[in-house]
Amino acid sequence: xxxxxxxxxxxxxxxxxxxxxxxxxxxxxxxxxxxxxxxxxxxxxxxxxxxxxxxxxxxxxxxxxxxxxxxxxxxxxxxxxxxxxxxxxxxxxxxxxxxxxxxxxxxxxxxxxxxxxxxxxxxxxxxxxxxxxxxxxxxxxxxxxxxxxxxxxxxxxxxxxxxxxxxxxxxxxxxxxxxxxxxxxxxxxxxxxxxxxxxxxxxxxxxxxxxxxxxxxxxxxxxxxxxxxxxxxxxxxxxxxxxxxxxxxxxxxxxxxxxxxxxxxxxxxxxxxxxxxxxxxxxxxxxxxxxxxxxxxxxxxxxxxxxxxxxxxxxxxxxxxxxxxxxxxxxxxxxxxxxxxxxxxxxxxxxxxxxxxxxxxxxxxxxxxxxxxxxxxxxxxxxxxxxxxxxxxxxxxxxxxxxxxxxxxxxxxxxxxxxxxxxxxxxxxxxxxxxxxxxxxxxxxxxxxxxxxxxxxxxxxxxxxxxxxxxxxxxxxxxxxxxxxxxxxxxxxxxxxxxxxxxxxxxxxxxxxxxxxxxxxxxxxxxxxxxxxxxxxxxxxxxxxxxxxxxxxxxxxxxxxxxxxxxxxxxxxxxxxxxxxxxxxxxxxxxxxxxxxxxxxxxxxxxxxxxxxxxxxxxxxxxxxxxxxxxxxxxxxxxxxxxxxxxxxxxxxxxxxxxxxxxxxxxxxxxxxxxxxxxxxxxxxxxxxxxxxxxxxxxxxxxxxxxxxxxxxxxxxxxxxxxxxxxxxxxxxxxxxxxxxxxxxxxxxxxxxxxxxxxxxxxxxxxxxxxxxxxxxxxxxxxxxxxxxxxxxxxxxxxxxxxxxxxxxxxxxxxxxxxxxxxxxxxxxxxxxxxx
Numbered sequence: 001x002x003x004x005x006x007x008x009x010x011x012x013x014x015x016x017x018x019x020x021x022x023x024x025x026x027x028x029x030x031x032x033x034x035x036x037x038x039x040x041x042x043x044x045x046x047x048x049x050x051x052x053x054x055x056x057x058x059x060x061x062x063x064x065x066x067x068x069x070x071x072x073x074x075x076x077x078x079x080x081x082x083x084x085x086x087x088x089x090x091x092x093x094x095x096x097x098x099x100x101x102x103x104x105x106x107x108x109x110x111x112x113x114x115x116x117x118x119x120x121x122x123x124x125x126x127x128x129x130x131x132x133x134x135x136x137x138x139x140x141x142x143x144x145x146x147x148x149x150x151x152x153x154x155x156x157x158x159x160x161x162x163x164x165x166x167x168x169x170x171x172x173x174x175x176x177x178x179x180x181x182x183x184x185x186x187x188x189x190x191x192x193x194x195x196x197x198x199x200x201x202x203x204x205x206x207x208x209x210x211x212x213x214x215x216x217x218x219x220x221x222x223x224x225x226x227x228x229x230x231x232x233x234x235x236x237x238x239x240x241x242x243x244x245x246x247x248x249x250x251x252x253x254x255x256x257x258x259x260x261x262x263x264x265x266x267x268x269x270x271x272x273x274x275x276x277x278x279x280x281x282x283x284x285x286x287x288x289x290x291x292x293x294x295x296x297x298x299x300x301x302x303x304x305x306x307x308x309x310x311x312x313x314x315x316x317x318x319x320x321x322x323x324x325x326x327x328x329x330x331x332x333x334x335x336x337x338x339x340x341x342x343x344x345x346x347x348x349x350x351x352x353x354x355x356x357x358x359x360x361x362x363x364x365x366x367x368x369x370x371x372x373x374x375x376x377x378x379x380x381x382x383x384x385x386x387x388x389x390x391x392x393x394x395x396x397x398x399x400x401x402x403x404x405x406x407x408x409x410x411x412x413x414x415x416x417x418x419x420x421x422x423x424x425x426x427x428x429x430x431x432x433x434x435x436x437x438x439x440x441x442x443x444x445x446x447x448x449x450x451x452x453x454x455x456x457x458x459x460x461x462x463x464x465x466x467x468x469x470x471x472x473x474x475x476x477x478x479x480x481x482x483x484x485x486x487x488x489x490x491x492x493x494x495x496x497x498x499x500x501x502x503x504x505x506x507x508x509x510x511x512x513x514x515x516x517x518x519x520x521x522x523x524x525x526x527x528x529x530x531x532x533x534x535x536x537x538x539x540x541x542x543x544x545x546x547x548x549x550x551x552x553x554x555x556x557x558x559x560x561x562x563x564x565x566x567x568x569x570x571x572x573x574x575x576x577x578x579x580x581x582x583x584x585x586x587x588x589x590x591x592x593x594x595x596x597x598x599x600x601x602x603x604x605x606x607x608x609x610x611x612x613x614x615x616x617x618x619x620x621x622x623x624x625x626x627x628x629x630x631x632x633x634x635x636x637x638x639x640x641x642x643x644x645x646x647x648x649x650x651x652x653x654x655x656x657x658x659x660x661x662x663x664x665x666x667x668x669x670x671x672x673x674x675x676x677x678x679x680x681x682x683x684x685x686x687x688x689x690x691x692x693x694x695x696x697x698x699x700x701x702x703x704x705x706x707x708x709x710x711x712x713x714x715x716x717x718x719x720x721x722x723x724x725x726x727x728x729x730x731x732x733x734x735x736x737x738x739x740x741x742x743x744x745x746x747x748x749x750x751x752x753x754x755x756x757x758x759x760x761x762x763x764x765x766x767x768x769x770x771x772x773x774x775x776x777x778x779x780x781x782x783x784x785x786x787x788x789x790x791x792x793x794x795x796x797x798x799x800x801x802x803x804x805x806x807x808x809x810x811x812x813x814x815x816x817x818x819x820x821x822x823x824x825x826x827x828x829x830x831x832x833x834x835x836x
Contacts, residue, residue: 011119013789015096015111016047016183018088019070020081025059027103027227032067034105041111049091051075051084080197081176089183089191095789097186100224101177104131107223114180114222117168119789122543122780125214126181126206128174129222132161139165140226141175143218144203145349148374149268150252151244152203155349166220172347173206174216178224185214188785193250193329195322199240200247207255210347212471213338213778214785238307241279245272245315250322254330260341263377267368272312274364275356280309338471338778340450345378352378382414384773385449387442389456391424392434394661395622397592398560398691399455399480401662405561405762406453406477407432410773419445421461428663446472451776453477453769459512466515473776475769476516478530479560483509484684488596492634513537517779518772520558522689523710529687530555541781554779558769560691561762562698567666574619574668578654584615585740587704588672590665591692592622596685598678598706598727599639605732606653607646613737617652618676621668621692622659669699674721674739674746676704677711681726685709697757702739702749704732718756720749 017035021028028050035048048070052060054077064072073091075084089097096115100106114127131141142165143155152173156165176192179202189208192201206216249268256264277284282305285291293299319326345351352375354365369375386407390400400420404427407418411432418427418434425436437445439461446452446462455477459465465472483505490498513519513534521530531551534540544554580586593599599620606618623636643653660668669675675696679685685708693711696703703721705712716723722735739746758764780786795803811820 011790012042012045012112013096013115013119014045014047014094015041015098015115015180016049016089016092016094017098017100017111018049018051018085018092019100019102020051020053020084020088021055021059021063021102022053022078022084023055023057023059024102025055025057025062028059028063029066031100031102031105032063032070035100036067036069038108039106039111040108045094046111047071047093049073049088051079051088053078053080053084079194082192082196082198082201083194085176085201086191086194089186092183095183095787095791096180097183098180099176099178101226103227104177104224105134106178107225110178110222110224111180113219115789117217117219117222118180118182119546121215121217121547122541122786123213123215123547123777123783124217125185125209125783125785126174126179126216127222128171128206128216128218129178129180129224130165130218130220131175131178131224131226134225134227136225137161141177142220143169143349144171144173144175144206145353146172146203146207146347146351147353147355148264148348148351148369148378149271150200150248150250151355152200152248152251153353153355168220169218170347171206171216171218172210172344172349173203174218176202176205177226178222180222182785182787182789184787185209185783185785193254195250195325196247197243199243200251204247204251204254207251207344208333210344211255211333211337211339212785213783215777236307238311241308241311242315245275245312246318246322249315249319250326253319253323253326254333257334257337257341259380260377263372263374267372267374269316271361271365271368272316275358275361276309276312278356278358278361278364279312280306282306282309336471336784338473339776340380340382341378342380342382342450343776348378380415382773382776383448383450384410384414384416384453385445385451386410386416386418386453387445387455387458387462388418388420389422389458390420391422392418392420392427392436393424394426394428394663395659396662401691402477402479402560403453403455404430406766406769407434409762409766409770410453413770414451414773417445417449421458451475451773454512456480456482457508459515460508466511471778473517473778474515475518475520475772476512477520477558478509478512479520479522479526479558479689481509481526481529481684481687484687485596488682488684489594489633491595509533510537513539517777517782518553519555520769521555522559523557523687525710526687526689527555527557539779539781544780547780552768556768556772558767559760559765560689560694561765562694562757562760564761564763567670567699569667569670571664571667573671574621574654574656575671577668578619578656580617580619580654580671581615584617585613585674586617586619586672587674587676587736587740588669588696588701589618589620589676590669590695591677591690592659593620593633593636593639595633595635596679596682596688597635598680599635600642601727601729601732602676602678603639603642603646603648603653604729605736606648608729608733609736610648610652613741616736616740617654618648619654619656619668619672621656621665623655623657624659665695666699669695669701672699672701674704674736675699675701676736678704678706678732679709679726681706681708694760697753697760700750700753700757702746702753704735704739714756718752720753720756 050063050070050072053075060072060074075087085099117127118124133140139156139159139161141154144152145155146152193204354362386403388400388403390397392400407416410416416432419437427434442462451473453475486502486505490501521527609616643649677690677693688709690711703715705715705723706726707723712723715721721739724731724735811823
């Protein structure tokens with residue numbers, strides 16, 4: 001993470017601090033004195049709100065008298081901590097809202113440090129402050145854990161503060177006694193759940209915030225001190241147990257996915273009962289029929305049940321009472337969730353923690369975990385859907401090869417499906433499921449997935465992903481700038497059709513760039529290109545840039561890759577297939593023949609080379625695109641015609657008229673002496689990534705390439721072959737001769753290629769994708785509840801008049817009275833349309 005900068009006074013947001021009081025005026029006054037007297041935050045940017053929860057003991061009057069700068073809001077009834085906080089937020093004017101227990105006091109830097117992180121990290125929805133005991137020696141809160149049965153707990157609470165918890169980290173929740181949140185996010189979530197009254201409302205809030213893709217960040221320099229539960233000191237523990245049990249059930253019911261809840265809820269209900277009987281030391285076998293007393297009257301005698309035991313039974317009863325309203329909340333939370341239970345499992349810390357050291361209880365806990373398979377629930381791999389529009393078969397083109405290898409690499413950690421919308425789906429054997437899907441079936445696959453990786457036109461076939469409220473995590477593979485490619489590919493069409501096609505493809509790309517949470521491109525050149533496009537449509541926001549000036553958290557490089565294992569011969573290659581002698585020198589064209597390539601100059605170069613090297617041979621690996629939906633391009637016909645006219649066909653130039661199966665290509669590569677790719681000098685070349693050239697690296701073939709693309713930069717920088725100017729057959733002939741007949745130079749290229757190709761293995765090039773899938777989050781600008789932390793200050797009446805006078809003078813100077821009238825009319829129309 002980038003080192004955050006000190007927050008200057010001018011960029012500090014307005015903060016509203018909410019303190020809830022219930023018959024604790026002495027503690028509250030102490031807290032307020034620290035807020036107004038010790039806190040290092042500008043007074044004009046600080047709003048302190050005290051909610052008196054119907055104390056009925058004169059607390060509100062005492063607080064007003066002791067802290068006249070505080071805004072006191074009186075609740076009509078005791079709303080609990082959750083309801084009291086929400087009431088306070090309704091009066092909040094700040095873009096940041098902070099919650100502080102009335103029996104707590106802040107360190108002077110408490111708010112500044114929290115705000116610093118909120119400004120620096122736009123995906124952080126709330127800061128969990130470090131909380132120590134009143135003397136500052138013992139830990140109250142430094143981390144939160146969540147059990148599988150819904151009970152949150154403070155990890156390391158009660159331990160001495162030895163400095164080992166002073167590293168910032170993401171947490172599932174912060175403690176409500178000291179929490180700083182974005183006001184818009186808090187309101188978007190509906191605030192604390194008031195049905196909880198108190199206890200676990202902070203766990204539930206953080207859980208829901210994380211589910212929607214926001215992070216909760218523990219910041220140890222945002223420090224407070226807390227007496228801890230001073231408000232509960234006169235309340236019997238059974239009432240606290242009741243709230244803890246009921247609220248844990250409510251939280252897990254709302255927030256776990258359907259799949260998790262199906263296993264967790266019955267086990268959690270059973271565990272509440274066992275906790276109750278163990279806590280109350282009840283003999284759970286006393287009503288067995290075989291234990292009837294001799295006297296029937298004794299059998300009807302009341303059974304004493306302690307309040308601690310009763311708390312669990314009543315908690316279940318009232319959980320059932322709340323179920324209708326909880327069901328509505330659950331529907332909303334599950335519809336809004338962006339991440340999975342698996343994603344949040346690390347934040348739960350120790351989900352299998354039993355929490356209570358009671359022998360009978362522990363025994364039941366272990367039984368329930370085993371019988372319901374709960375350890376497997378929180379170990380479920382993420383579901384990743386990779387979708388391509390290309391044919392998946394033995395013969396695959398670049399997009400399909402890339403999608404295939406994405407699925408292969410990701411399947412090592414996740415549950416992966418590879419799906420094509422192409423009519424041709426006859427894939428080779430794989431370790432992951434591969435299938436074809438119609439648009440309707442594709443929707444089903446997308447709903448199954450936690451993460452969707454797509455390319456090309458696929459997004460247009462899954463329209464629901466483009467809906468504004470859609471919460472799926474989407475990765476867009478934009479390694480192919482389709483609109484630039486179309487400029488060359490569409491030259492055979494009419495002018496009007498080329499224009500229409502370009503508009504259509506550009507719209508498809510725009511849709512991807514507006515929707516994606518993470519993007520992959522193939523080179524540094526492409527990054528520059530796509531950064532410009534992302535900026536133009538508003539995706540490169542100041543908040544994103546401030547948090548990540550490299551913008552690699554949004555757009556990363558993932559070039560085309562190659563297998564980690566060197567090629568091994570498995571069958572006949574090009575020599576035996578095409579009848580080329582073992583002694584001949586072969587340069588291989590390893591991809592298709594498309595409009596953006598320049599095979600014609602290459603043919604002229606071979607024509608020149610054969611006059612001095614009669615054994616030179618050029619082989620085209622495939623003339624027919626493996627995707628049946630891609631028509632032959634005119635350049636392929638021109639290439640055949642020129643080769644025939646130069647009398648090269650069958651002697652010095654050989655065409656494989658179909659396409660070599662992907663898993664057989666190594667046999668052709670191993671028969672070659674060098675690899676070649678040539679193209680014209682145009683904008684498509686500048687940003688293209690010639691995918692099949694990587695096969696030359698894989699096979700250790702010296703490379704001849706035309707200048708102008710990212711591979712030419714690599715070949716020149718690493719000295720892997722020869723780079724030639726575009727459309728220069730003489731230079732190209734010399735380069736071909738050098739790589740095939742200068743044995744010392746060729747050997748040096750092969751040696752250098754061996755060192756370079758490790759960087760291009762699929763495992764290495766896809767590292768940005770695998771890293772994202774390990775911790776998937778929606779892009780910062782796609783999170784709901786985002787707002788400006790420091791908005792523009794509203795102008796006062798006098799300032800507005802001064803502004804208008806200044807504008808009138810400016811317009812008069814620029815165009816006289818007519819310009820003033822035109823501008824005034826424009827402003828009136830803008831007001832009428834609701835935009836002013």
